[in-house]
Amino acid sequence: MTSVQAPLEKADAFGPLKRFVSRRASWIPVFAALALLILIFIAGQAYFGNFLTPRVISALLLDNAYLFILAVGMTFVILTGGIDLSVGAVMAFTGMFGASLLRDGVPSGIVVPVMLLLGAAFGLAIGVLVQYFDVQPFIASLAAMFAARGLAFMVSLDSIKVETPEILWLQSTRIQGAPGSFYITPTGIIALLVVLVAALVLAYTRFGRTIYAIGGNEQSARLMGLPVVRSKLLAYVVSGVCAGLAGVVFTAYTGASYPLNGMGTELDTIAAVVIGGTLLLGGSGFVVGSMIGVFVYGTIKTAISFMGADQSWTRISVGLLLLLFVVVQRIIVARSDRR
Amino acid sequence: MSTAKEARAIVEMRGITIEFPGVKALDGVDLTLRGGEVHTLMGENGAGKSTLIKALTGVYAIDGGSIIVEGTPREFRGTADAQLAGISTVYQEVNLCTNLSVGENVMLGHEVRGPLGINWAATHREAARHLENLGVRLDTRSMLSAHSIAVQQLVAISRAMVTDSRVLVLDEPTSSLDRGEVDQLFGVIRGLRDRGVAILFVTHFLDQVYEISDRLTVLRNGTLVGEYPVEDLPRGQLISKMIGRELDELDAISQSAARAIDRTSDPVIRATGVGRRGVLHPADVEVYDGEVVGLAGLLGSGRTELVRLLYGADRADAGRVEVRGRTARITNPRHAIDRRIAFSSEDRRAEGLVGDLTVAENIVLGIQAKRGALRKVRKSEQDTIVEEYIQALGVRPANPNALVRNLSGGNQQKVLLARWLATAPQLIILDEPTRGIDVGAKADIQRKVAELSEQGLAVVFISSELEEVIRIAQRIVVMRDRRKIGELTSHDIGVDDLVAFIADEQPQPDSPESAA
Amino acid sequence: MKKILTHRLMLPIAALVALIVINTIARPSFVSVTVKGDQLYGPLIDILRNSAPLMLVSLGMMIVISTRGIDLSVGAIMAVSGAVALTIIDGSPTPNDLGTVLGAIGIAVLIGMLLGAWNGFLVAVVGVQPIIATLVLMLAGRGVALLITGGFITTINSAPYKFMAQGYVIGLPFAFFVSVAAVALVALIERRTALGVLTEAVGINPEASRLAGVRSRGIIWGAYAASGVLAGFAGILYSSNTMAADSNAAGLYIELYAILAVVLGGTSLMGGKFTVAGTVIGVFTIETLRSTILFLGVPSAVAPLFLAVAVVIVVLIQSPRLRSLVTRTAQGARPNTSEVAR
Structure with a gap:
């Protein structure tokens, strides 16, 4: 029997760098995003002088906690090669529904699980349309977005104030070393926990690996006998649950629910995920990258408010960054196709 | 073993x-x-x-x-x-x-x-x-x-x-x-x-x-x-x-194939060393006016790859092409079409026809694409062309408004042939035009090809059915393992000779990767 | 052909007729048209007038979808074009001058075209997926519009501009004539030239079209540019209706309504065959649905819920799986193919 050793020798011959590239190529976009983030930090600090303070950094996590959670769910869906446009609207609807229940005196121990279940139901509905009826993910999640937005307004046309102490506690509690130093709120802890759990699930469970396999080549995944249908449904459910959880966090953050919450948030989320290095074609990307993408988004927003410039610059900058990353991705894909 | x-x-x-x-x-x-x-x-x-x-x-x-x-x-x-x-x-x-x-x-x-x-x-x-x-x-x-x-x-x-x-x-x-x-x-x-x-x-x-x-x-x-x-x-x-052996009588076609071809003037197309790394070893082909050149070889032998390079459907990375003695740079299908070269792909459904368009729309698509979007083929003109080719090729049903995807394979092939003939090409490349179609339609298509070549059209004809190739072509280019292995004149060989030539026990050549 | 045409448009026509019948039964005033002065009034007239921006956008969307694409940026382009036109008129010393207004409209529509061409460039040349390529502009476009108006809602007084959406000609809203003109123009360009059939060919089978010598790149590019022009004009109509450049509200969600109108009108999201008539019917169906929802006393904010239901019904009807499920139950066949061999 002949023995194939060439690739191993090659790796040795070109040293650790080559070896790193052959093993960890998919992390490169994440590092690119990280480099971008650091660049923005440095530029901000150089320009404003008081940019990199514990207060600003802590606020990044606080202000964008909901976005971290949404981005995690979106990462699952995009990794399978799909997309979920409903997250902003589902977040608004679960927030509204939850707030109305709380107003009616339902204990938060029931309300929060109900919100998560509602989100899961939306995710499941999208997944069923995509998986069983061959509806494009774009259209299926669009319908869910319409439905959720309409339902949010059906709950109430006006904002509902939330006075439940447990919910507000999520936001108001600040765990802080010393006055003026870094702090974190329970919402921030939830966001980081979600990122951590999702990262572990994607890296260390068969479900997670199946998600990557589907995104890499769905046909192959089927032929390998992996549970494609179940995993894809579950990816949308994860995104739905994340949207529900974001509903909880966002309600806590604003102390009220408003049916117009999260307008356009789905676009911010997608942008953050893509900037964080996840390929829109699926199969490549990490929740850690998405987290960095959200940080980039949040930092740009903060920088723009520091400048006192119009917040419309946020969307413009994020749009341009998205363009840059998509074109770069396109070039990378085109190059690997040629090979 | x-x-x-x-x-x-x-x-x-x-x-x-x-x-x-x-x-x-x-x-x-x-x-x-x-x-x-x-x-x-x-x-x-x-x-x-x-x-x-x-x-x-x-x-x-x-x-x-x-x-x-x-x-x-x-x-x-x-x-x-x-x-x-x-x-x-x-x-x-x-x-x-x-x-x-x-x-x-x-x-x-x-x-x-x-x-x-x-x-x-x-x-x-x-x-x-x-x-x-x-x-x-x-x-x-x-x-x-x-x-x-x-x-x-x-x-x-x-x-x-x-x-x-x-x-x-x-x-x-x-x-x-x-x-x-x-x-x-x-x-x-x-x-x-x-x-x-x-x-x-x-x-x-x-x-x-x-x-x-x-x-x-x-x-x-x-x-x-x-x-x-x-x-x-x-x-x-x-x-x-x-x-397999197909034993139908198509002597008239054989006689047509026995014609002498005038090879004194410049050929319609002359390809020298055309190839592409990993796809085809550089190969030479020339086709003269009124000549049918057959490409014989098994599937994957490089026959389709060769014609795709000639047509610009794929880019050649080696070689030179001359059209009527003048160097031609053909890197996409439009270049070929501009030089009146037509190509009917072996995969009719995926690469030939536009299934949800009608027979008429598919037939005029070639002319239309050539003229550009603004100069629409007028209804009366379209009717004349479509009518003419439906008649000439015997497309059934003879309904110009039928959706092409509902036609049988043979009739789809005729529609595809009609599209290209309507553009008045000087060279037509037919890749497996008779594959998967019934015997009657096969005979129709062969007869038409013979007739057109008699009128001066240059044809490259690919078929897995060697009898067909021998019957219709004057010259046969034989391919094996992604390279051209030789050329035969068809009227002095039979199927057995051709089979022997294709099967010829020779050491397997290097891969095209290393050669090209 | 006749048969196919009727088949293709049967669903949208039936939906529209059903809506009109239900409305008429529920409120007989629905079909009544009253004359005040020399102008016509009534719910149907309102539908004709209000549907104009959606009509323009849907026509552009139809062409883009026919190439197997999608244009999410139409709402943002509307916002930009409205902002451009109003800012020009606002800054002009002669806002009531017809020349000023026409110039402003011309520039705004031209910018719409450039934005559309930019989308086309990303899709046809760079090869970015249409959803993402147009998402970029969808994200950034409204921001740009806000910058143009300086973050404010620019309001103007300009009689000629106001006429665009609110004026009447021979008893009917001028906006209606604009949409008739757009429909006629699109139908003429697509069907009198070969553009329509070449667009369909590219959408149905890109590879076969390429091998047949169709300039698919130019056709795709043109489709997005056309969508940009139409969205630009829709932005003019929208801002003329409110006489304000509200960059956040202009054309909000219109891309979704337009996609729905096109799909309702029988054009598949997978590209290919399209009919202008179908899209027109789709637009009127949606506009009638909106009017119905409003009449039912449902807050307009809740209307998306009904649209969601409509979207789901339409995609389910289009779903090959559902169709094969129906046929399979009818025939009792059971290939494994749907699992793997797609």
Whole structure:
């Protein structure tokens, strides 16, 4: 029997760098995003002088906690090669529904699980349309977005104030070393926990690996006998649950629910995920990258408010960054196709 | 080579019948796979090879017949069922996930798990062990995309062995490998065979068939031709069994083909050393006015690849093309069309017709594209053209407003031919224009080609049916293993000579990768 | 052909007729048209008038979808074009001058075209997926519009501009004539030239079209540019209706309504065959649905819920799986193919 050793020798011959590239190529976009983030930090600090303070950094996590959670769910869906446009609207609807229940005196121990279940139901509905009826993910999640937005307004046309102490506690509690130093709120802890759990699930469970396999080549995944249908449904459910959880966090953050919450948030989320290095074609990307993408988004927003410039610059900058990353991705894909 | 003559049958497929809407893809086909044997499945395009494989691997449900695995009748509802029965498949386009690591691809779905999820260290160790069983040593943590197709094939085979498969189906695994890689693969296959695995092998490369197989099953047009021990079936016989003999009378066409061609002036097209790395060794072709040049060779021999380069459907990276003595740069189809070169693809549905448009719209599409969007072919003009070609080619139904996708294969081919003839080409390239169509339509098309060439049109004609090529062409360019191996004049040879030429036992050439 | 045409448009026509019948039964005033002065009033007239921006956008969307694409940026382009036109008029010393207004409209529509061409460039040349390529502009476009108006809602007084959406000609809203003109123009350009059939060919089978010599790149590019022009004009109509450049509200969700109108009108999201008539019917169906929802006393904010239901019904009807499920139950056949062989 002949023995194939060439690739191993090659790796040795070109040293650790080559070896790193052959093993960890998919992390490169994440590092690119990280480099971008650091660049923005440095530029901000150089320009404003008081940019990199514990207060600003802590606020990044606080202000964008909901976005971290949404981005995690979106990462699952995009990794399978799909997309979920409903997250902003589902977040608004679960927030509204939850707030109305709380107003009616339902204990938060029931309300929060109900919100998560509602989100899961939306995710499941999208997944069923995509998986069983061959509806494009774009259209299926669009319908869910319409439905959720309409339902949010059906709950109430006006904002509902939330006075439940447990919910507000999520936001108001600040765990802080010393006055003026870094702090974190329970919402921030939830966001980081979600990122951590999702990262572990994607890296260390068969479900997670199946998600990557589907995104890499769905046909192959089927032929390998992996549970494609179940995993894809579950990816949308994860995104739905994340949207529900974001509903909880966002309600806590604003102390009220408003049916117009999260307008356009789905676009911010997608942008953050893509900037964080996840390929829109699926199969490549990490929740850690998405987290960095959200940080980039949040930092740009903060920088723009520091400048006192119009917040419309946020969307413009994020749009341009998205363009840059998509074109770069396109070039990378085109190059690997040629090979 | 055949080690276990009376080996135990692991899989018996009996009377397998599969129907697609309107077509019987397989009709009562038998296949027996024995442990410790390499069994090769042979047949031209459309013979039913891939359908049979898909029945065996659970992709298609069978409409008739039975599949017996180790004495137990089985019914496969999906690929997972077949895998559970011990049947694994390695497909031509390696069906792995290139975005994951080598080890992961071997172990996906079978990862070693601990209390905290997947134990990656153990999983990679296990993967390395499976790879090493095949004599392959790789960095299992490297990305699959970093490796060649050949290595990916081996990874796919290792994966199949993780589930302890007793039957391994290899669907054209060698089509994109070079010689050295093929040797590695064959080494692995022999190793598995000696361990008692039953191997079903599909390839278009005759040399490889005789190098590795113990037994052959030949299919033609969805039916079984027969099963033969490899030593009982020499090449010539194998090819005639695959191709079959069509004994209809088309003497008029033969007479037309016997015409003398004026080769004194510049040819319509002269290609010198046209090739593309990994696709086709540089080849020379020229076609004169009124001449039909046949391209003969088996599928995958480079015949389609050559004409696609001539037409600019794919870019050549070597060689020079002259049209009527003037250098022509043809890098996309429009360049070819501007020089009045037309090309009818072998894949009518995917690359020829626009299925949801009507017959009339499909026929004028060529003229329309040439004129540009703004100068629309007027209704009256369109009616005249469409009417003319429907008549001339006998398109049925003779309804210009029928959707093309609802037509039979033969009529679709006629529509495609009409599209190109309507553009008044000086050279038309017809890739398998008679494939999968009924005898009447075949004769119609051949007659039309002969008639057009008599009127001065230059034609390149590709067909798997060698009689057709001999009948219609003045000159035949013979291809094998992605290179041109020679040229014959058709009126002094018969099918047997051509078969012998194609099958000619010669050392297998290097891969085009190294040559181009 | 006649048969196919009727078949293709049967669903949208039936939906529209059903809606009109239900409305008429529920409130007979629905079909009544009253004359005040020399102008016509009534719910149907309102539908004709209000549907104009959606009509323009849907026509552009139809062409883009026919190439197997999608244009999410139409709402943002509307916002930009409205902002441009109003800012020009606002800054002009003669806002009531017809020349000023026409110039402003011309520039705004030209910018719409450039934005559309930019989308086309990303899709046809760079090869970015249409959803993402147009998402970029969808994200950034409204921001740009806000910058143009300086973050404010620019309001103007300009009689000629106001006439665009609110004026009447021979008793009917001028906006209605604009949409008739757009429909006629699109139908003429697509069907009188070969553009329509070449667009369909590219959408149905890109590879066959390429081998047949169709300039698919130019056709795709042109489709997005056309969508940009039409969205630009829709932005003018929208801002003329409110006489304000509200960059956040202009054309909000219109891309979704337009996609729905096109799909309702029988054009598949997978590209290919399109009919202008179908899209027109789709637009009127949606506009009638909106009017109905409003009449039912449902807050307009809740209307998306009904649209969601409509979207789901339409995609389910289009779903091959559902169709094969129906046929399969009818025939009792059961291939494994849908699992793997797609």
